[in-house]
Amino acid sequence: MASAVTESPETDNFALYPELKHLLRALQMCQGFGLYFTRCNAVSLRNELVATLKATLNKPIIELALNPENDIFIDAQMTELLANASDDAVVFIYDLEKLFYLKDRHVIQELNWRRGFYGRSNHPIVFWLPEFVLTEIVNEAPDFADWRSGLYEFNLSQSERLDLMISTWQSVNENFVEQLSLSEKQRWIVNIQNLLAELADQESSKVKDGLLDRLGQLYDSLGDYDQALSCYQQALQISQDIGDRLGEGTTLNNLALIAHAKGDYDSALHYLTQTLEIDRELGNKKDGCATFNNISLIHSAKGDYDTALQYLTQAMQISQDIGDKRGEGATLNNISQIYQAKGDFGTALQYLKQSLKICKDNGNKAGVSATLNNISQIYQAIGDYDIALQYLKQTLQITQDIGDKRGEGKTLNNISQIHQAKGDYGTALKYLMKALKIMQDIGDKPGECTTLFNIGYIHYQHNDLHQAQSIWLKSYHIAKQIGLAQGLQNLDKLAKNLGGEGLAYWEALSSSSSKA
Amino acid sequence: MTYPVDNLDDAYNACHPDKPLEVGDPRYLDLKNVRNKKSVSTLAQRIVRTSKTDDFCKQLVTGHTGCGKSTELKRLQKQLEDDSYFVIYLDVESSLDLGHITYQDVLLNIAQGAVEALAEAKVNLDSALLDDLQLLLAEKIVSREYVKETKTSASANAEAGIDIPLIAKLLTKITGEIRSGSSHREQIREKIKNVQQEFIAKLNDLLLAARLKLQQQGHADLVVIVDGLEKIKESATYNDLFIEHAEQLNEINCHILYTIPIALASTANLGDFFANDIFFVPMVKYQTNKGKQYLTDLVNKRIQVAKLFADAALLDRLIAMSGGSIRDLFRLIRSASETDDGDRIQEADIQRAISNLVKDYDRLVKEDDVALLKEIAKDQRVIKDKDKHYERLLSLRLVNEYENGRHWADLHPALRKIDWLQAKLTDG
Numbered sequence: 007m008a009s010a011v012t013e014s015p016e017t018d019n020f021a022l023y024p025e026l027k028h029l030l031r032a033l034q035m036c037q038g039f040g041l042y043f044t045r046c047n048a049v050s051l052r053n054e055l056v057a058t059l060k061a062t063l064n065k066p067i068i069e070l071a072l073n074p075e076n077d078i079f080i081d082a083q084m085t086e087l088l089a090n091a092s093d094d095a096v097v098f099i100y101d102l103e104k105l106f107y108l109k110d111r112h113v114i115q116e117l118n119w120r121r122g123f124y125g126r127s128n129h130p131i132v133f134w135l136p137e138f139v140l141t142e143i144v145n146e147a148p149d150f151a152d153w154r155s156g157l158y159e160f161n162l163s164q165s166e167r168l169d170l171m172i173s174t175w176q177s178v179n180e181n182f183v184e185q186l187s188l189s190e191k192q193r194w195i196v197n198i199q200n201l202l203a204e205l206a207d208q209e210s211s212k213v214k215d216g217l218l219d220r221l222g223q224l225y226d227s228l229g230d231y232d233q234a235l236s237c238y239q240q241a242l243q244i245s246q247d248i249g250d251r252l253g254e255g256t257t258l259n260n261l262a263l264i265a266h267a268k269g270d271y272d273s274a275l276h277y278l279t280q281t282l283e284i285d286r287e288l289g290n291k292k293d294g295c296a297t298f299n300n301i302s303l304i305h306s307a308k309g310d311y312d313t314a315l316q317y318l319t320q321a322m323q324i325s326q327d328i329g330d331k332r333g334e335g336a337t338l339n340n341i342s343q344i345y346q347a348k349g350d351f352g353t354a355l356q357y358l359k360q361s362l363k364i365c366k367d368n369g370n371k372a373g374v375s376a377t378l379n380n381i382s383q384i385y386q387a388i389g390d391y392d393i394a395l396q397y398l399k400q401t402l403q404i405t406q407d408i409g410d411k412r413g414e415g416k417t418l419n420n421i422s423q424i425h426q427a428k429g430d431y432g433t434a435l436k437y438l439m440k441a442l443k444i445m446q447d448i449g450d451k452p453g454e455c456t457t458l459f460n461i462g463y464i465h466y467q468h469n470d471l472h473q474a475q476s477i478w479l480k481s482y483h484i485a486k487q488i489g490l491a492q493g494l495q496n497l498d499k500l501a502k503n504l505g506g507e508g509l510a511y512w513e514a515l516s517s518s519s520s521k522a
Numbered sequence: 523m524t525y526p527v528d529n530l531d532d533a534y535n536a537c538h539p540d541k542p543l544e545v546g547d548p549r550y551l552d553l554k555n556v557r558n559k560k561s562v563s564t565l566a567q568r569i570v571r572t573s574k575t576d577d578f579c580k581q582l583v584t585g586h587t588g589c590g591k592s593t594e595l596k597r598l599q600k601q602l603e604d605d606s607y608f609v610i611y612l613d614v615e616s617s618l619d620l621g622h623i624t625y626q627d628v629l630l631n632i633a634q635g636a637v638e639a640l641a642e643a644k645v646n647l648d649s650a651l652l653d654d655l656q657l658l659l660a661e662k663i664v665s666r667e668y669v670k671e672t673k674t675s676a677s678a679n680a681e682a683g684i685d686i687p688l689i690a691k692l693l694t695k696i697t698g699e700i701r702s703g704s705s706h707r708e709q710i711r712e713k714i715k716n717v718q719q720e721f722i723a724k725l726n727d728l729l730l731a732a733r734l735k736l737q738q739q740g741h742a743d744l745v746v747i748v749d750g751l752e753k754i755k756e757s758a759t760y761n762d763l764f765i766e767h768a769e770q771l772n773e774i775n776c777h778i779l780y781t782i783p784i785a786l787a788s789t790a791n792l793g794d795f796f797a798n799d800i801f802f803v804p805m806v807k808y809q810t811n812k813g814k815q816y817l818t819d820l821v822n823k824r825i826q827v828a829k830l831f832a833d834a835a836l837l838d839r840l841i842a843m844s845g846g847s848i849r850d851l852f853r854l855i856r857s858a859s860e861t862d863d864g865d866r867i868q869e870a871d872i873q874r875a876i877s878n879l880v881k882d883y884d885r886l887v888k889e890d891d892v893a894l895l896k897e898i899a900k901d902q903r904v905i906k907d908k909d910k911h912y913e914r915l916l917s918l919r920l921v922n923e924y925e926n927g928r929h930w931a932d933l934h935p936a937l938r939k940i941d942w943l944q945a946k947l948t949d950g
Contacts, residue, residue: 028860028874035534035859039541115621118755122616125540144885148918149753152587152849153540155856157882 019058025158026055032156033063033096033130040130041150043143045159047136048166055160056098056134065094068129072101079116081123088129097131103139114139118147125153183227184410188449191224198224210244215253218244222260227412229451229488231264238264255284255293262300266307267452269491274304295324295333299340311344318344335364335373339380351384358384375404375413379420391424398424415444415453422460426467435464455484455493459500475515482512525549526826530867533825534859537852542592545600549824553590556806556816558925562598565801569602569777573743579777582764582796584752584787585803586919588849591781594803595749598779608741610639615750619701623751623759625767626714627700632746632774633725634693636732641686645735647728655724656689662720663713664696718770726775733776745777752781755917757910760786768795785913788904788923804925805846817841817851825855832866843876845922845934854879876939883936884943886918892946895920895933899947904931 020027029044046052060067068087072080084097105113117124124131135143144151186194198221205214222237238261245253258281265274278301285294298321305314318341325333338361345354358381365373382397398421405413422437438461445453458481466474478497485493494509501511525548527536536549543550554561565581572579585591599609612635614620618627633655640647660669672692699706714721733744754760760783764771771780772795782792787800807813821827821837831837840858844851857875858867887895894911898921905912915921923931937943 027862028857031860031862032534032856035531037535041540119615119619119621141885144882145918148755149587155539155853156860157878159881 019055023055023160025160026058029132029156029158030059030062033059033065033132036096036130036155037094038128038130039125040155041124041153042130042132043140043151043154043157044132044134045137045140045157046134048162051160051162051166052100052134063096065096066092067098068095069098069100072099072105074104079120079123080113081120081127084127084131085123088127091129093128095129097127097129099131099133102133103136106139106142114142114146117143117150121147121150121153124150183223184412186227186448187411188228188447191228191449195221195224210247212248212250212253215241215244215248215250215257219253219257219260222257226260226264228449229454229484229490231268231488235261235264251284251288252290255281255288255290258284259293259297259300262304266300266304267491268489269494271304271308275301278304291324291328292330292333295321295328295330295337298324299333299337302340302344306340306344306347311348315341315344331364331368332370332373335361335368335370335377338364339373339377342380346380346384346387351388355381355384371404371408372410372413375401375408375410375417378404379413379417382420382424386420386424386427389427391428395421395424411444411448412450412453415441415448415450415457418444419453419457419460426460426464431464431467435461438464451484451488452490452493455481455488455490456496458484459493459496476519479512479515479519482509482516526822526824528826528829530830530859530861530865533830534856536824537821537855537859539588539849539853539856542590542596545596550593550597551816551820551823553806553816553820556810556813557804558927560801560803560925562594562601565598565779566601566605568798569607569743569745570605573777578775579798580772580774580796581779581798581801582782582787582792583779583801583803584782584784586784586805586847586916586922587753588847588919589803589805590848591752591803592749595747595779595781599747602745606740606742608643608645608736608744610635610744610746612746612748613750614748615753617697617701619703620750620754621756621759622703623754623763624711625763625770626711626718627697628748628751628763628771629714629721629725629774630693630697630700632748632778633728634690634697636725636729636746637687637690637693640732641690645732645739647731647735651728651731652687652689655728656692658717658720658724659689659692659696662717663710664692722770722773726773729774729776743777746774746779748778748780750781752783754783757785757913764792768792772796783913783917784923785910785917788906788912788916802923802925802929805922806848807924807926808841808844808846813846814838814841817844817846820848821851821855830859830866832868836867836869836872839872840875843879843935843939845919845936846924847919847922847934850879850919850934850936876936880936880939883920883934884940886920887937887940887943891915891920892943895937895943896947898931899933902930902932904929 029042032040032042044052044055046055056067056069068091070080070084070087072083076083080099080102084099088095088097102113133143140157183191198217202214202217202221205211205217208214218237218241222234222241225231225234225237238257241257242254242261245251245257258277262274262277262281265271265277278297281297282294282301285291285297298317302314302317302321305311305317318337321337322334322341324330325337338357342354342357342361345351345357358377362374362377362381364370365377378397378401382394382401385391385394385397398417402414402417402421405411405417418437418441422434422441425431425434425437438457442454442457442461444450445457458477462474462477462481465471465477478500481493482497484490485497497512498508501508504511506512506514523532523536525536527533552561554563565583568581569579583591583595595611599611602609612631614623614628614631617631617634637652656669660666669688669692672695673688696710700710729744736744751760751763754763764780764782764786782800784802786792787802792800806817808817818827818837818841827834827837836858840851840854843854854875857878858871861867861871863870891911891914894905894915898905898915904923912921916923920934920937921931922934923929938947
């Protein structure tokens with residue numbers, strides 16, 4: 007073909023996105039106020055479309071990118087921008103989705119009750135929105151949405167959508183999964199499954215590998231270990247097929263975490279040994295440090311504290327050599343756990359204070375929160391409940407600030423334990439119920455199992471054995487269903503204390519209550 | 523602009539989905555013949571008749587969003603003013619927080635609106651009456667300091683010419699706090715509740731005095747229109763207002779009209795407190811020839827259809843897709859005018875406008891709605907369900923109510939074009 011290469015991409019957008027010319031025409035015609043929505047899921051696409059409109063619309067465009075730091079009403083920000091604008095200016099509003107998750111600010115409802123202010127602006131206003139915010143607006147701000155003159159949909163191609171999704175995932179921080187609600191996790195799961203289905207007949211690739219790993223992480227966070235395992239095993243196969251050693255290492259590490267949760271320590275160690283080999287082969291010291299830490303956790307779970315400490319010492323050495331502050335903080339925390347388990351609270355506290363300093367100096371909020379929590383556990387162990395409570399309140403604040411829902415649930419659970427130790431069962435129960443709600447909201451099965459266990463205990467202490475048993479049974483069912491080793495161990499011990507024969511006690515109770 | 527307009531650019535701006543018409547706008551068309559003979563004249567007549575007696579006429583008005591209710595109420599105001607009534611028009615939406623509104627807020631807003639409107643019209647009320655209300659506010663609702671503060675800041679901002687009494691400024695300030703959701707809000711409401719009877723009595727004294735004064739000045743009577751309450755979304759909120767506190771709303775001593783959410787009108791029995799039938803502004807029966815003709819005329823008042831549509835039959839298709847909702851009809855015309863094909867609306871533009879509207883409605887329908895929609899599609903009747911599901915369908919216009927002798931309901935025609943939904947509706 008002898009066609010010339012086009013230099014100007016703008017001219018093509020009208021052909022690629024047929025709705026664009028209609029939007030252009032509408033904005034050209036509109037005098038005074040008019041409300042417009044565009045559905046555009048990708049910032050890159052939006053930038054391109056806006057550039058085309060800027061080049062072709064014969065009216066000035068005033069742009070307002072919303073920012074969560076700014077808590078002034080959107081319409082007020084707009085009015086300020088329009089103060090010196092010409093009468094025919096058009097307003098483009100971006101990034102409403104960034105305000106969507108703000109606590110204490112009902113951005114969508116705000117649109118509805120402040121819509122009069124938009125109406126009086128006397129300018130056409132275009133909201134550039136992703137699909138989920140648009141759906142939210144038509145349902146939650148119906149009177150505002152009903153003023154719209156038009157809604158224009160701009161769709162990305164499949165490959166662009168794939169890129170977008172991957173870049174979104176990569177742009178979020180490592181605690182991302184911890185910040186999602188159950189419904190958000192489910193939405194991610196569906197999205198990823200859809201993408202995987204679209205890629206089904208394509209060859210193994212790094213993209214597929216990455217998607218499977220992420221899917222596994224989501225399932226893991228929901229306590230759905232079997233699904234997570236299946237994802238990781240597929241991912242492992244792919245990374246081996248394409249010779250992606252780094253990916254293989256990540257997946258093996260994830261597999262080990264699942265095996266750990268299920269109490270299958272031998273498999274966990276087996277996976278971690280392989281991970282370690284890969285770390286060495288790639289000279290990847292940072293991951294090596296994390297792997298040593300994970301290995302130590304398994305030995306510690308098995309009660310072999312000396313071996314655990316040996317690994318932690320090696321991890322410590324590496325993180326200091328390479329200046330990995332995050333790794334150093336985590337390692338100090340893990341060392342403290344060994345001393346705590348051995349009953350040496352003073353040494354444990356020293357390590358925790360070092361860790362706290364490092365995490366604070368490096369702005370590692372998740373690390374600070376984990377460390378404060380561990381410090382509180384020491385004070386609880388030595389019976390200084392008020393100080394323990396102070397530390398936990400700080401932890402709670404941080405988990406809420408960074409949106410770490412799993413951590414928040416765990417902290418509420420720990421707070422309840424202090425109140426329980428002080429004999430204030432009412433307050434303890436209140437915190438446990440809050441924790442339970444969060445864990446159920448995010449689908450954190452292991453957390454739910456522990457919390458139910460504790461709630462049962464409160465009832466037991468209230469001499470309500472019947473109620474306690476029925477709640478413990480729920481806890482047992484979860485532990486059994488997901489194969490949660492720690493939970494099963496606790497229940498085993500409890501049954502023995504109650505005079506039963508370990509887990510068989512719960513089985514018997516379960517079958518008698520289902521018959522009743 | 524001279525209507526009907528003859529080019530697409532003007533046509534676009536002649537059709538607004540977002541603005542009611544002001545009185546005297548040449549685009550207005552009386553739709554009473556396709557609304558079961560109902561027009562604002564009925565409302566005005568009730569008021570005129572009642573004002574010959576000692577009674578006060580208390581009325582409730584409702585209708586679908588975008589059916590032309592505000593346009594009609596503005597006409598009512600004009601008609602009454604032409605008959606020498608003094609009308610106070612309150613747009614609650616701009617003065618209160620509809621998300622969290624209570625009867626105390628409405629009472630305050632009526633007091634505030636009345637005092638302000640009377641002052642602006644230079645109807646000077648007996649100062650003892652105003653002082654009385656002010657004293658009640660100072661002693662039992664806010665505080666003396668609060669009143670003093672208002673006074674200081676008011677005199678600092680005093681504008682020459684208009685003499686707004688302190689009580690008006692005070693009421694405006696309190697209403698403002700209620701609207702903005704200040705921490706003070708709950709406190710104020712609680713205190714009004716404690717002195718509710720006294721507050722209403724004082725307000726009534728004031729309204730009665732105003733009425734006498736107005737009549738001396740040649741006005742027939744005083745009428746208050748409280749518009750905007752129909753936009754309350756939460757059923758808990760509007761039930762609390764119109765069912766739990768109907769008595770308080772009904773105790774106002776003047777002719778008064780409240781708008782109410784359509785969902786409330788269809789499910790609750792409000793007859794105990796409000797003697798008149800709820801005045802329902804139905805959707806235009808777009809299904810009948812007469813309805814179609816009126817909607818065509820409505821459009822013809824604004825734009826030259828013959829010139830701007832490639833074929834006049836194309837407009838019929840938009841009308842058929844409007845469900846009788848004026849707002850949807852204008853939105854469809856706006857969409858269709860965004861043609862890239864020159865100066866006339868073509869077949870392809872109609873298709874695009876309709877397909878966009880269908881997509882919009884598709885966003886609103888949920889899986890849970892299907893069973894009820896199926897029932898409505900089958901029987902075309904108004905359903906009173908206890909879990910408020912029908913209310914949702916009505917307030918989102920997924921279902922529209924019509925009236926000819928009896929009330930009946932049908933799905934918005936756009937719903938019939940949603941493939942997945944249609945499959946479920948016809949299934950089984």
